[in-house]
Amino acid sequence: MGWRDERLGVPAGSPRNEGVDRRDFVKVCTMAAAAVGLPASAGLKMAEAAAAGLKPSVIWLHFQECTGCTESLLRTSHPGLAELILDLVSLDYHETLFAAAGYQIEEALHEAMEANAGKYICVVEGAIPTKDGGIYCKIAGRTAIDILQDVGSKAGAVIAIGSCASWGGIPSADPNPTGAVGAPEILEGIPVITLPGCPANPYNFLGTALQYATFGTLPALDDKNRPLFAYGRTIHEHCPRRAHFDAGRFVRQYGDEGHNLGWCLFAMGCKGPETHANCSVADFGEIPGCWPIGIGHPCFGCTEQGVGFHKPMHQEAALPENAVPPIFPDHRSSSTAAAAGVAGLVGGAVIGAGLMASKKLAEGGGEEGSS
Amino acid sequence: MSDHSVEPVGGPIIFNRFTRFLAMFLGLWILILAYRFATGIGTVSGLTDGYPWGIWIAFDVVTGTALACGGYAIAILCYILNKGKYHPLVRPAILTSALGYSMAALAIIIDVGRWWGIWRIPLGGFPDMGHYNWNSALLEVALCVMAYAGVLWIELGPAFLEKWKATSKSPGLIKFAGAGLKFYDKALIWIIALGVLLPTMHQSSLGSLMLLGGHKLHPLWNTGWIPLLFLISCIGMGYAVVVWESAVSSRVFNRQREDSMLISLSGAMVIVLGLFLLLRFADIIISGKFGLMFSSGMLSVMFWIEMALVAIPMLMLIRARDRAKFITIFRASMLIMLAGALYRFDAYIVAFNPGKNWSYFPTTLELLITFGVIGLEIFLYIFIVKRYPILSGTRATQVREIEGRA
Numbered sequence: 001m002g003w004r005d006e007r008l009g010v011p012a013g014s015p016r017n018e019g020v021d022r023r024d025f026v027k028v029c030t031m032a033a034a035a036v037g038l039p040a041s042a043g044l045k046m047a048e049a050a051a052a053g054l055k056p057s058v059i060w061l062h063f064q065e066c067t068g069c070t071e072s073l074l075r076t077s078h079p080g081l082a083e084l085i086l087d088l089v090s091l092d093y094h095e096t097l098f099a100a101a102g103y104q105i106e107e108a109l110h111e112a113m114e115a116n117a118g119k120y121i122c123v124v125e126g127a128i129p130t131k132d133g134g135i136y137c138k139i140a141g142r143t144a145i146d147i148l149q150d151v152g153s154k155a156g157a158v159i160a161i162g163s164c165a166s167w168g169g170i171p172s173a174d175p176n177p178t179g180a181v182g183a184p185e186i187l188e189g190i191p192v193i194t195l196p197g198c199p200a201n202p203y204n205f206l207g208t209a210l211q212y213a214t215f216g217t218l219p220a221l222d223d224k225n226r227p228l229f230a231y232g233r234t235i236h237e238h239c240p241r242r243a244h245f246d247a248g249r250f251v252r253q254y255g256d257e258g259h260n261l262g263w264c265l266f267a268m269g270c271k272g273p274e275t276h277a278n279c280s281v282a283d284f285g286e287i288p289g290c291w292p293i294g295i296g297h298p299c300f301g302c303t304e305q306g307v308g309f310h311k312p313m314h315q316e317a318a319l320p321e322n323a324v325p326p327i328f329p330d331h332r333s334s335s336t337a338a339a340a341g342v343a344g345l346v347g348g349a350v351i352g353a354g355l356m357a358s359k360k361l362a363e364g365g366g367e368e369g370s371s
Numbered sequence: 372m373s374d375h376s377v378e379p380v381g382g383p384i385i386f387n388r389f390t391r392f393l394a395m396f397l398g399l400w401i402l403i404l405a406y407r408f409a410t411g412i413g414t415v416s417g418l419t420d421g422y423p424w425g426i427w428i429a430f431d432v433v434t435g436t437a438l439a440c441g442g443y444a445i446a447i448l449c450y451i452l453n454k455g456k457y458h459p460l461v462r463p464a465i466l467t468s469a470l471g472y473s474m475a476a477l478a479i480i481i482d483v484g485r486w487w488g489i490w491r492i493p494l495g496g497f498p499d500m501g502h503y504n505w506n507s508a509l510l511e512v513a514l515c516v517m518a519y520a521g522v523l524w525i526e527l528g529p530a531f532l533e534k535w536k537a538t539s540k541s542p543g544l545i546k547f548a549g550a551g552l553k554f555y556d557k558a559l560i561w562i563i564a565l566g567v568l569l570p571t572m573h574q575s576s577l578g579s580l581m582l583l584g585g586h587k588l589h590p591l592w593n594t595g596w597i598p599l600l601f602l603i604s605c606i607g608m609g610y611a612v613v614v615w616e617s618a619v620s621s622r623v624f625n626r627q628r629e630d631s632m633l634i635s636l637s638g639a640m641v642i643v644l645g646l647f648l649l650l651r652f653a654d655i656i657i658s659g660k661f662g663l664m665f666s667s668g669m670l671s672v673m674f675w676i677e678m679a680l681v682a683i684p685m686l687m688l689i690r691a692r693d694r695a696k697f698i699t700i701f702r703a704s705m706l707i708m709l710a711g712a713l714y715r716f717d718a719y720i721v722a723f724n725p726g727k728n729w730s731y732f733p734t735t736l737e738l739l740i741t742f743g744v745i746g747l748e749i750f751l752y753i754f755i756v757k758r759y760p761i762l763s764g765t766r767a768t769q770v771r772e773i774e775g776r777a
Contacts, residue, residue, distance in 0.1 A: 328727035333417035335732035342738050354705050361618060362698045 022047075028083045038211055046088060046214045055087075056213040057112055057120035059151055060094040063137050063144040064171040064180055065126030068199035069162040070096050075285055076202045084206070089213060092120070095139075106140050113154055121209060122155035124148060124183040124192075127164040127171040131179030145186055152187045157212050159193045160184065161205050166194035166226075167305040174310070184225065193218060194225050198302035201282055204230040224305075226276065234320070235272035235299050238280040241265065251296075259296060269314035271301030377462060377760040379534065380624050384754050393746050400743030403736055404481065412484060415736040421729030422720070424482075426737060429719035431478030431744050433577050434712045436516065436570075437601075439471020440609030441616065442523060443570040447606070448636065450563050459629055459763045462530060463620065464613050466752065466761050469523035474748045476520050479513075481740060493517055508579040515573035522566045529555050530759045575602040581718045589722035591663050591674050596654045597718070603647045607681075608711035610640055611704035618701050626762060630697045637694040637703070644685035644707070648678065673717050680710030 030043025049055065060070075074081050085091040092112035098105055112120060126144075129136035134143035142150075152158050160183040163169035171180035184192040195204050208227055211219055219227040236242065244250070244264035251258040251265050266273070272280075272293065279291045279299070292299050301307030301317075385394055407415045418425045441464035449461055480486045491497050492513050503510060529552060536548035555562075578601030581588050594600075614633050621628040655664060665671055684703035688694045694703075720731060733741070756762050 331419045331421050331729045333419060333422070333731045333734075335417040335734045335737075339417070339733055339735040339738055342735050343733065346738070346742060357619065357622075358698070358702050358705070361622070361701055 022051075025051075025087060028079055028087060031078050033210065033214070034078075038207065038214065042210070042214045046210065049214065055090045056156075056209075057116040058085075058089045058091045058094075058123060058209070059109065059112055059120055059155070060091065060097075060123045060125065061147060061151060062095045063124070063126030063128050063148070063165070064178065065162065065164045065169070067096055067125070069125050069197075069202075069205075070094075072199045072285060073202040073205065076206065077286060079206070088210065089121075092116075109151075113151065116156075117154050119156045120154075121212060122151050122158045123205075123209075124152070124158065124160045124165040125162055127168045127178075127180035127182060128186050129171070129178035129180050130186075131177070136178040148183060148186050152183070152190055152192075155190075157193065157218065158183065158187060158190060159195060159205065159208060161195050162200045163196040163198045163302055163305075163308060166196035166303075169196075169198060170309050172309070192225060193221065193227065195230070196226065196303040196305070197277060198308060200303075201230070201277075201279065201284055203282055204278070222276075230278045230282070231276040231303065233276065233278070235275050235277055235280050235293070238278075239264075239272050239293060240280060241293060254296075262296070265293060265296070265298040266317065268298045269300075269312070269316060270298035271304070271307050271311065271317045272299040273317045273319050274307055275299055275301040275304045275317075277303040377459075377530075377763045379760055380626075380757045380762060382757055384750075384757055390750075390753065393750055397743060397746055397750060400739065400746065403739055403743065407481060407736070407740065408486075412482070415734065415740065417732055417734045417737060419729060419731065421725035422723070422731035424719060425731055426720075426733040426741050427478050427482040429716050430712075430741055432475045432482075432516075433715045433719055435471050435475045435478065435744075436577070437574065437605040437608045437711055437715060438612050438708065439468040439475070440570060440574065440605040441465075441612040442468030442526070442609070443567065443574075444606050444609030445613060446563055446567050448639070450560075451567060460613055460617065460632060462527070462761045462763075463616060463756070464609075465523060465526050466530075466755060467612060467616055468609075469520070469527050470748045470751055470755075472516060472520035472523055474744050475516060477747075478741075478744050479516075481744075508576050508583060512573045512576045512580065515569050515576065519566070519569040519573065522562060522569060525562055526559075526566055529559075530755075530761055534759045570605070571602065574605040575599065577601050577715075578718075581723070584723060587723055587725050588718065589663075589667065589670050589724070590658075590660050591655065591667060591670060592718045592722045594654045594658060594660075596650055600647060600650060600654075600714075603643060603650065604711045604714055607640060607643045607647065607707050610636060610643070611707035611711075614700055614704035615708065618697070620756065620762060624756070624762065628697070629763075633700055634695055634697065637688045637700050638691070640703075640707070641685055641688050641694075644681050644688075648681055648685065651678070670717075670722055673713070673721055677710060677713050677717060680706050680713060684710070 026044060026047045029046040030040055033040060033043040033046060062070075073084075076084070079088060085094075085097070091097065093105070093109045095105070098108070100108065126137075128134070128144045128148055130145065134145040137144040139147060160166045164171055164180070165183045167182040167184075168176070168180045169182075171178060172182075182192075182194070184194065193208060195208065197204070204227065207229065208219055211217060219229055222228055222231060224231075236245070239245070241262060241264045244258075244262070245266055249258060249261075249263040250267040251263050252267060253259070254268070264270070270293065280293070283289075284291045289295065298313070300313060301311065302309075307317075385391055403415070412418060416425060416427075442461075445460050445464040480489060483489060492510075495501070496503055532548040532551045532555070535544050536552065539545050539548070575598035578598035582593060582595070582597050584593060586593075613636075617628055617633060620626065655661065663671070664674060667674070684706040687699055687703045687706075693699050
């Protein structure tokens with residue numbers, strides 16, 4: 001796109017474009033790298049790649065969703081959205097953020113797909129309805145299934161952001177009237193990185209996208225194609241209230257003493273033990289404590305398929321094995337009742353023998369006692 | 372030692388139902404031991420990381436060596452206090468001690484996980500020398516017990532040498548025995564000095580081991596005086612064993628008992644038992660644990676049983692008229708042995724609490740291994756007194772008569 005090439009050439013302080021000098025730009029890139037857990041050297045690489053006009057093209061698709069994932073991405077500051085879409089990536093199609101509409105934006109989509117075929121990042125936001133031929137979500141006369149298959153199959157990488165795109169999210173909640181599914185089910189055979197969450201933590205997206213943009217690699221993934229750096233652990237494992245769980249101090253009712261004292265919300269239906277996400281360690285929206293457990297509400301398992309929007313809010317979570325730490329592990333002796341019997345018998349025999357010996361000696365004592 | 376009228380009892384080793392049963396049981400025991408050494412401790416015992424010391428240590432080693440203190444107790448009287456009249460008691464007492472310590476050593480080999488490295492202990496950890504912690508009470512016990520077991524067999528040496536000198540068909544062995552006996556005439560006093568020093572060291576250290584248990588041992592047992600209490604109680608137990616052994620072997624082998632000596636010794640026991648009680652109570656009261664004697668639940672009960680088992684024999688023996696009867700001494704001696712054994716079991720297992728949710732009770736095989744160790748000790752005792760001059764005043768004809776009846 002034209003605006004991208006112009007901006008880098010414009011001297012700093014230009015009245016029309018608030019252009020950046022190299023120093024500031026490298027700073028932004030390094031900050032972005034640091035914020036998403038990439039090495040500092042990645043920042044320089046990003047800057048170099050961007051300056052050479054190699055910024056990855058991003059095509060962002062919206063289907064059945066609330067735009068919450070985009071909304072939360074808009075509020076990041078390291079890097080800020082402006083820096084992200086203007087400096088680090090080339091955002092070529094995004095229905096929410098684009099001023100253009102109608103034929104104009106359709107044209108942008110096709111242009112970008114052609115120009116960067118096999119290289120662009122396809123980001124999917126929202127679930128895809130499959131019922132009745134997918135007619136419940138159409139853009140420019142095409143169904144979501146059709147669009148996703150078209151755009152996804154030509155992408156270098158596909159990232160499903162949010163629970164809707166990852167496994168169906170809210171639209172797939174019972175009774176799932178539109179037959180909503182996640183992007184991986186539509187793009188069979190194409191690896192789709194999933195970043196579930198409602199909304200997904202934008203930094204998990206940035207980390208993944210920027211790693212791809214910088215190194216051309218993808219982070220290590222789990223069996224559901226979630227990046228391990230963000231979804232490798234359950235909420236429970238790093239929960240700030242974990243000490244209360246271990247000590248058996250549970251909130252029993254909202255507003256009770258334990259709730260006021262910040263005790264564990266497990267008994268209130270907290271899904272932390274079965275939900276894989278990094279909410280407890282990566283501040284959502286960059287505000288410390290700004291997540292369900294942080295404000296005294298049970299985790300509702302938004303990232304986990306089959307938990308969020310599926311299990312009742314106050315149903316107790318299934319605890320994984322060994323979730324309760326063995327502070328005083330059971331170390332019973334392997335002894336049996338038979339052993340107790342043997343010990344008793346022999347003990348009895350010894351006492352009996354002692355009494356018998358004493359008796360016999362007493363009987364014979366008259367003869368020998370005075371010798 | 373050679374100037375007493377001691378002779379072998381003679382006769383077959385397996386001579387009655389008990390010894391036949393014992394021999395068969397020892398056969399089974401060897402199979403169990405083979406299983407233990409082939410498969411490890413975990414498969415045969417109820418030992419855990421919390422209770423790494425079970426019945427093998429508490430009974431075979433700690434109680435076993437205390438019961439084997441007959442040699443120590445008699446040696447103190449005989450040589451340190453110069454009461455020569457107790458001399459006939461010395462050899463059987465030394466024999467029980469030598470056997471008791473050897474069995475304790477065997478029990479340690481069974482109990483220790485990496486038993487094949489034990490031979491390095493007296494060699495300073497050879498070949499990786501110079502890394503010993505010389506402040507370790509456990510090392511002291513290990514070295515002392517090993518040394519003392521050796522010293523006891525050396526103390527008993529004249530019994531074997533006399534036999535060889537008198538009956539061996541090999542001229543070389545007769546010559547060796549003669550030279551050995553001459554050596555003993557000169558050196559025995561030093562050997563006996565060692566034989567008194569070593570138990571004094573390690574019997575108290577067996578108490579120190581549990582002192583180091585710290586908070587894991589109940590305060591009624593974990594006191595600064597536990598090493599001294601272990602030492603005093605082992606002297607009482609040693610004496611009791613001599614009484615018991617004298618009574619039983621005179622009965623079984625139909626021999627004259629050394630009643631008068633044991634009766635006059637029992638006066639000393641009143642002092643030993645009284646001292647134990649005094650120290651135990653004084654220590655508890657001085658260190659402000661008075662209430663614990665009543666408020667520790669099951670452990671309070673165990674404590675008072677222990678105290679009763681010490682106090683009752685003391686009261687039984689306190690009047691000269693009462694202790695003139697051998698049967699009173701015999702009964703008291705059994706209570707003293709029981710008291711010492713219970714004190715050690717309590718300190719090592721019952722009052723020892725490594726933390727919540729640990730528990731210990733020996734398994735059947737573990738118990739059988741311990742019974743086998745005791746059985747082997749009895750078997751070897753019978754063997755040695757029948758073959759070597761240990762007991763005095765044997766009447767061989769009557770022995771044969773008894774064997775005929777059995």
